[in-house]
Amino acid sequence: MRRETRRGIIQVAIGTAAVLLLILLWDLYAMQVDSPYLPRPQQVFATLVSILIHNDKDFSGFLISQHISASVVRVLCGFGLAAILAVPIGLLCGWLWYIEKAISPIIELIRPVPPLAWIPFAIYFFRDPLSSIFIVFLGVFFPILLSTVAGVKSIDPLLIDAARTLGTKGLDLFRKVIVPASVPSIMTGLRIGLGIGWMCVVAAELVGVKGGGLGIYILSMSDVGRFENVFAGMILIGVLGFIIMLIMTQLERRLSRWAGMY
Amino acid sequence: MGRNVLVSIQNLTKVFEKDDTEITALQRLTIDVFEGELLCIVGPTGCGKTTLLRILAGLEKPGSGTIRFEGQEIRGPAAERSMVFQEFALFPWRNVEKNISFGLENKSLTKEKKNEIVNGFVSLANLKGFEHSHPRDLSSGMKQRVAIVRALATDPKLLLMDEPFGSLDAQTRNIMQKELLKIWAETGKTIVFVTHSVDEAVLLACRIAILTSRPASLKRVLEVEIPHPRDIMSSESIQIRTGILKELEAEVQKSLMTH
Amino acid sequence: MDDGGQMPQLKRVHAIVVAALLIGIGGLVAFQLDWHAPKATLATVRVGWLTGDLHHLPYFVARDRDIGHGRSFFEEYGLNVTDSSPVGYPNGPAEMDAIAAGDVDVGFVGLSPAITKHLNAEVNTIVVAQVNSIGSALVVRYPVTSLHDLRTKTIATPGPGTVQYFLLLKLIEEEGENVADYVLIKLAPKDMRASMEANTIDAFVAWEPYCSDSVVDNIGVIYKNSSDIWPNHICCVIVVHKTFAMDHPDVVINFLKAHVKATNWINRAKDSGSSSEDYASMIDIAVNFTGRSVAVIEQALKNIEYGYEIDDGFMQCFTDFTYKLIQYEIVAYDRIEASGYANIYDFASKYIDTSYLKKAK
Numbered sequence: 047m048r049r050e051t052r053r054g055i056i057q058v059a060i061g062t063a064a065v066l067l068l069i070l071l072w073d074l075y076a077m078q079v080d081s082p083y084l085p086r087p088q089q090v091f092a093t094l095v096s097i098l099i100h101n102d103k104d105f106s107g108f109l110i111s112q113h114i115s116a117s118v119v120r121v122l123c124g125f126g127l128a129a130i131l132a133v134p135i136g137l138l139c140g141w142l143w144y145i146e147k148a149i150s151p152i153i154e155l156i157r158p159v160p161p162l163a164w165i166p167f168a169i170y171f172f173r174d175p176l177s178s179i180f181i182v183f184l185g186v187f188f189p190i191l192l193s194t195v196a197g198v199k200s201i202d203p204l205l206i207d208a209a210r211t212l213g214t215k216g217l218d219l220f221r222k223v224i225v226p227a228s229v230p231s232i233m234t235g236l237r238i239g240l241g242i243g244w245m246c247v248v249a250a251e252l253v254g255v256k257g258g259g260l261g262i263y264i265l266s267m268s269d270v271g272r273f274e275n276v277f278a279g280m281i282l283i284g285v286l287g288f289i290i291m292l293i294m295t296q297l298e299r300r301l302s303r304w305a306g307m308y
Numbered sequence: 309m310g311r312n313v314l315v316s317i318q319n320l321t322k323v324f325e326k327d328d329t330e331i332t333a334l335q336r337l338t339i340d341v342f343e344g345e346l347l348c349i350v351g352p353t354g355c356g357k358t359t360l361l362r363i364l365a366g367l368e369k370p371g372s373g374t375i376r377f378e379g380q381e382i383r384g385p386a387a388e389r390s391m392v393f394q395e396f397a398l399f400p401w402r403n404v405e406k407n408i409s410f411g412l413e414n415k416s417l418t419k420e421k422k423n424e425i426v427n428g429f430v431s432l433a434n435l436k437g438f439e440h441s442h443p444r445d446l447s448s449g450m451k452q453r454v455a456i457v458r459a460l461a462t463d464p465k466l467l468l469m470d471e472p473f474g475s476l477d478a479q480t481r482n483i484m485q486k487e488l489l490k491i492w493a494e495t496g497k498t499i500v501f502v503t504h505s506v507d508e509a510v511l512l513a514c515r516i517a518i519l520t521s522r523p524a525s526l527k528r529v530l531e532v533e534i535p536h537p538r539d540i541m542s543s544e545s546i547q548i549r550t551g552i553l554k555e556l557e558a559e560v561q562k563s564l565m566t567h
Numbered sequence: 568m569d570d571g572g573q574m575p576q577l578k579r580v581h582a583i584v585v586a587a588l589l590i591g592i593g594g595l596v597a598f599q600l601d602w603h604a605p606k607a608t609l610a611t612v613r614v615g616w617l618t619g620d621l622h623h624l625p626y627f628v629a630r631d632r633d634i635g636h637g638r639s640f641f642e643e644y645g646l647n648v649t650d651s652s653p654v655g656y657p658n659g660p661a662e663m664d665a666i667a668a669g670d671v672d673v674g675f676v677g678l679s680p681a682i683t684k685h686l687n688a689e690v691n692t693i694v695v696a697q698v699n700s701i702g703s704a705l706v707v708r709y710p711v712t713s714l715h716d717l718r719t720k721t722i723a724t725p726g727p728g729t730v731q732y733f734l735l736l737k738l739i740e741e742e743g744e745n746v747a748d749y750v751l752i753k754l755a756p757k758d759m760r761a762s763m764e765a766n767t768i769d770a771f772v773a774w775e776p777y778c779s780d781s782v783v784d785n786i787g788v789i790y791k792n793s794s795d796i797w798p799n800h801i802c803c804v805i806v807v808h809k810t811f812a813m814d815h816p817d818v819v820i821n822f823l824k825a826h827v828k829a830t831n832w833i834n835r836a837k838d839s840g841s842s843s844e845d846y847a848s849m850i851d852i853a854v855n856f857t858g859r860s861v862a863v864i865e866q867a868l869k870n871i872e873y874g875y876e877i878d879d880g881f882m883q884c885f886t887d888f889t890y891k892l893i894q895y896e897i898v899a900y901d902r903i904e905a906s907g908y909a910n911i912y913d914f915a916s917k918y919i920d921t922s923y924l925k926k927a928k
Contacts, residue, residue, distance in 0.1 A: 082688040083667065105727060105736070105896045107747030169767045174721070174750055208397040208455075211365050212411035212462055213387025222413070226401045254721050254752030254768075265753070269660045270728040270897050271688030305401040 085274045094278035106266055108258035114286065116257040117247050120175065124182025124250070125236075125243045132190035132239075133232055139191075140198020141224055153191065161185045162249045174256045181250035186239040193238065197231020198224060229305040233298040240294050244287045260286075314466060314498050315341035315364065319373035321523075322359055333359040335523035336373065341466070346492055346499045348509035350552065351519030351527075352560050357502040360524070361470050364500060365391045377466070387411050390459035391468040394475055396451045398443040404430070404454050405439040411462035429457035432491060449480040453487065460495060467499045473508070485511055489536055506556070510549050511540055518555055521563035527555065609647035610818045615662045615671035618655035619757055619857045621775045621867050622699045622803045623675040624849075625875075627856045629829035634848050640828050644821035657755040660728035663690050663806075672811045673822055677730035678801050679897075682889055684728065685918065686902040691809045693920045696823055696927075697881055698803035698830075702871035703731050703793040704778040705738065707770040708763055710788055714742045720769035723754040723762060727897065730802055731772040731793075733888075736895050738796050763787055774802075776859045776867035783863050792870060799872075801884045807923075816923065823875070823927035830875045837868065877921050886915050 069087045076086040101109045108116075139146040161184040168177040201224065209223045251261030260283050267275040322334040333356035341347055349357050362368045363375060366385035375382050377389065390411065398407050409426045417425075430439055433453040443451055452472055459467055472488075473481045485508065492499060503509055509516050510532065518527045530552075534544055616623045629640040630648060641648045651671040656662035659680030665671050667690040675698055684690045711717060724732040732751075739746050754762060756773035760781050763771065770790070771777075781787040793800060805826065812819050836845040853864045889911050892898040908914035 081667075103747075103896070105746070106751070107745055112747075169762075170765060202397070204393055204395055204397040205399060207362075207365075207367055207385075208391070208393060208399075209410070210367065210385035211387075211389065211391040211468075212458070213385070213390075213414060214411070215385075218414060222410070223399070226399070229401070254723075254750055256719065256750040258747070266727045269658075269726040269753070271660065271663070271684040271690070272899060273688065 082271070083273055085277055089274050090277040090281065093274040094281055097275070097278055104263070104266075105270075106258060106262065108263075110263075110282075113258040113260050113263045114282065116255070117251070117259040117261065117283075118286070120178050120250060120255070120259065121182050121240075121243045121247055123175070124179045124246075125186050125240050127179065128183045128186035128239060128243070129190055129236060132187050132235075133194050136191045136194025136232075136235075137198055137220070137225060137228060140195040140228070141220060146195065153188070157188045159184075161246050162252075165249070165253055168253050172253075174254060177253040178250040178255045178259075181253065182243045182246050185246040186243040188239075189242060190232070190235040190239040193231050193235025194228060197228035197235070200231065201227045226305060230298075230302045233301050237291070237294040237298050241287065241291055244283075244290055247283065312343040313340045314343045314378065315500075316376045316379075317341075317373070318375070320360075320363070320370055320375055321373050322356070322363065322368065322371040324359075332523035334363075334371075335525045337519075337525050338373075339517055339526050339529065341498060341500060342515075343498055344496055345514040346501060346512055347515050347517060348501045348503060348513035349517045349519060350503060350506060350509050350556070351524060352521045352556060352563060353504055355519050355522050355559075356524035357504075357519060358470055360519075361391070361468050361500065361502050364466070365389055365468050367391075387462040388464050389466045389468060390462055390464040391470065392452075392455050392459050392472045394471040396443070396448075396455045396475070398451055398454055398458070400443050403440045403442050404435060404446070407443070407454055408458045408461050410458060415462075425461060429461055432460075432494070433457045434487075447480075448476050449484060452476065452484060456488070456491065460491070460497065465498065467497045469499060469501045471503055472501075474503075481508075486537070488512065493536075506549055506552050507540055509552070510545050511538055516548075516552065518552060521559045527559065609642070609645055610815065610821075611647045611649060612641075612818060612822060613651045613670065613672045614648050615651045615665055615674035615676070616655050617659065617662065617675065617677075617774070618657055618755065619777065619859075620655070620675075620803075621853060621857055621864070622702050622871060624833060624853055624871075625698060625826055625829040625873060626675055627852050628833055628849070629825040631848075631852050634832070634845070634852075640825035641822070644824045646818065646821055646825065648822075657757075658725040658729050660684060660726055663688075663692075663728075666690055666692060666806070666808055669808075672808055673819070674806045675803055676806055678804050678885070678888055679730040679733045679892065680728045681804055681806050682885075682892060682918075683898055686889075686898045686906050686914075689906065692806040693809050693812060694804045694877075694885075694918055695807050695812070695819060695920055695923045696805040696826060696875045697801060697877060698805060698826075698873070698875070700799055700801050700872045700874060701792070701794040702775045702802050702867075703734060703772060704775075704870070705735065705770060705772045705790045705796075706763075706778050706781050706787040707790045708766075708768075708787050711790060714738060714744055714790075717770055718744070718748040719750065721750045721752060721767070723752050723759050723768045723771040723773075725756055725773065726753045731774065733892065733895070733897065734793050734796050734800070735772050736897075737891065738791060741796070760786055775870055776853075776857050776863050779863045779867040779870070780859050783860075783866055794870070799880065799884070801881060801888070812920070812923070819923045820926045823924050827875050827924075827927055830873050833873050841865075875924070877919060877924060882915055882919070885919065886911055889914060 073087050076084045097110045101111055103109055135149070139149055161181045164181060164184055168180045172180055205223055205227060206219070209219055214222060247259065248261035248264060251259040252265070255262060260279055264276050264279040267279065317337060317339050320334050320337040321332070324331045324333055337360065349360065351357050359368060363370050364382070366382050366389060399410065402410065405426055408429055409422055412422050412425060430436055433456065435450065435453060438446065438450065443454070446454070456472070473484050476484060489512065501512060513532055515529055515531050517529045519525070520527045530548070532548060538545060614626065616626055628634065632639050635643060651665060656665060659677040662671065662674050662676050663680045663684035666674055667684070667688065681692065681694060685692055707717065722735070724735060726732060736746060739749070752768065754768070754771070756777040759768070759771040759773055759777060762768045763781060763786050778789060782789055805823070807819055832845070833849060836843065836849040839846055850861055850864055853868070854861055857864065889898070893900055903911060903914055908917060
């Protein structure tokens with residue numbers, strides 16, 4: 047067996063063992079607490095399987111598949127919007143020092159505010175679907191922006207020198223050198239941003255959304271005391287987030303290969 | 309080889325500011341570069357050879373003094389004065405073909421013409437079959453060959469080379485030196501070649517400019533009239549070499565005493 | 568002393584007299600204290616109620632000292648009541664959570680959370696009395712002809728576990744609509760008016776007086792009263808933590824005695840007309856604990872029916888409620904059996920305990 051494959055298998059095995067250990071601890075603690083407010087893993091997984099297989103409407107009128115797709119769509123929209131804005135702004139900030147100086151104070155003031163704190167603002171100024179997308183946007187925008195700026199700044203200066211001595215300048219230089227050279231950093235920023243955006247899902251759906259969503263699902267189930275469903279929903283969020291990250295990491299690798307850095 | 313002056317450098321001074329101290333890299337340097345020649349610049353390490361080259365390329369501004377290219381002041385980098393770097397500086401996201409054609413992209417030539425030029429240089433650099441390879445797949449020698457023909461693709465009037473073979477192992481270096489001479493013979497370009505290897509200078513140069521230690525000015529220029537290809541072991545070569553080494557040693561001693 | 572034999576005798580007499588006096592005085596004092604220190608013998612009850620919920624007026628009436636001439640109804644029956652949450656709970660489900668956490672002994676809560684949280688989350692309570700029926704409404708910002716017009720608009724409810732949400736689902740069902748078409752958000756009723764004014768919501772379902780509050784000031788209009796959605800529906804009930812009831816049955820009975828007295832008092836005050844003194848006191852109490860104006864309270868009171876009885880009508884409504892909660896999937900379908908009941912009727916007969924109320928009337 048090739049060394050890499052063996053490594054890979056060991057990796058998966060260790061990871062799985064760790065997760066199983068965690069579930070075991072959960073079970074022990076739940077048995078001790080012995081309250082419906084902390085259901086045991088068996089109950090949660092049974093509920094999860096049942097939800098996924100039957101895919102029935104719950105009292106909010108939505109199927110679990112609709113909850114899932116609603117959240118995914120929301121996050122992708124917020125992500126897409128943030129990426130479209132943050133990447134160009136980041137490239138400009140990295141390339142033109144005066145733009146960075148102008149924008150930097152605003153960014154540094156807004157960035158520490160958690161997306162959750164923007165909920166009243168979002169509710170007041172936007173309606174669904176923009177209100178929830180806005181919350182996701184705030185979580186995603188800053189990591190992408192900062193990664194992009196860092197990417198531009200870390201470009202090997204010799205590449206720029208080489209391009210200039212080949213007669214390239216101004217916009218051409220930006221387009222032909224700065225942008226491609228920043229791609230790996232941009233991809234890293236996108237990956238991180240998407241992860242954060244997915245974490246914002248529950249917060250984002252607090253603003254009042256149409257079409258269901260995993261965040262709304264968890265909160266509603268909590269309200270009526272169906273905690274197995276709450277935990278099942280949390281597991282769904284975790285697993286989906288994991289899958290999204292897996293896809294993003296693959297994309298990141300592909301594009302870095304294209305960019306010749308890998 | 310005519311004696312037309314391509315570049316005229318007069319009393320060039322360049323001062324850098326680093327952490328509150330001023331470092332004078334070049335002090336009243338005066339030298340001419342003639343069309344079609346291969347001029348080597350040697351000098352003690354850190355004397356400012358690279359700074360001179362970068363000013364020639366237009367990547368740095370001269371402090372005081374004049375530097376004229378074809379009679380005009382150099383205002384910034386341009387494709388007519390292209391440069392080859394020690395670290396190759398190839399664009400990693402572009403393959404060999406695309407690296408070479410980089411400088412052609414903003415020229416108004418037909419696609420066929422561009423392809424012709426690129427193919428020509430691929431042949432010149434002995435890289436047939438590697439057109440679609442990426443820099444990460446190439447050996448150092450191959451990378452430098454790409455870098456050289458990339459710089460040549462724009463048909464520059466002046467080719468600047470900053471210790472281009474410094475990253476290569478001895479064998480590859482030898483091969484590359486021969487390749488360079490071949491390319492130079494075929495293209496007839498004016499080349500300004502910075503190196504700290506006296507052997508290399510003696511092997512390649514028409515003229516050798518010896519710089520003083522920092523702040524650098526011109527110590528001496530000597531003509532090397534041995535015809536190419538040269539034997540580095542011949543007595544003539546050894547004589548010239550020994551002479552240069554003595555002068556460099558003296559410069560190094562001087563710098564040790566004053567700094 | 569050098570008296571020899573006589574001293575010990577005198578001493579003994581002295582000692583006996585002093586001791587007798589002390590015992591006598593001590594006994595009298597103790598007796599007095601016992602008589603005149605009701606606080607020392609009052610049982611403490613921690614009570615939960617919902618923020619600004621006019622349905623819970625009987626509790627505040629039973630606490631009031633003025634109408635009882637210096638003593639509240641609770642105190643009359645030997646109870647010292649404290650508020651589990653000084654400002655009340657934002658909704659029924661939250662209060663049921665507090666009961667589960669052991670913070671509340673007796674709670675005024677909507678029937679939906681009382682049923683839902685017991686079945687879904689095994690909150691160990693029993694229902695011992697009714698508090699009120701009807702008294703909620705769907706308020707809309709601008710008049711609509713049917714619920715259909717509110718699709719894509721934002722409707723606020725106090726949360727999926729509440730009576731108000733349940734009534735909205737029933738209304739949606741009745742008008743043939745699909746709950747998935749509506750944007751429902753969760754808000755505390757005290758915040759609903761402000762949101763409506765700010766145009767961030769287009770409608771809300773709340774308990775009185777928050778409905779009348781918006782209507783009286785022309786923030787919105789009532790689309791449907793809950794009495795039109797489900798005539799005479801039970802709204803709030805009194806639940807008791809089962810262990811507490813078993814340990815302190817007398818406390819529960821006394822609590823209900825005060826509740827019965829307060830409920831009767833309220834109904835008499837309502838009937839006696841706006842010029843009577845009791846009516847004015849009632850309005851006063853209501854204004855104080857809800858923070859609404861007199862006009863709003865007067866309007867709201869017209870929409871609420873107070874009653875403590877658990878009769879056949881109550882049982883019927885209770886069973887129907889449970890049935891519908893399961894139909895809407897608010898209560899998971901298997902929870903009746905999982906909670907140890909044979910069926911809905913078994914659940915109703917065991918979860919509702921009328922024995923305390925019988926002794927309190």
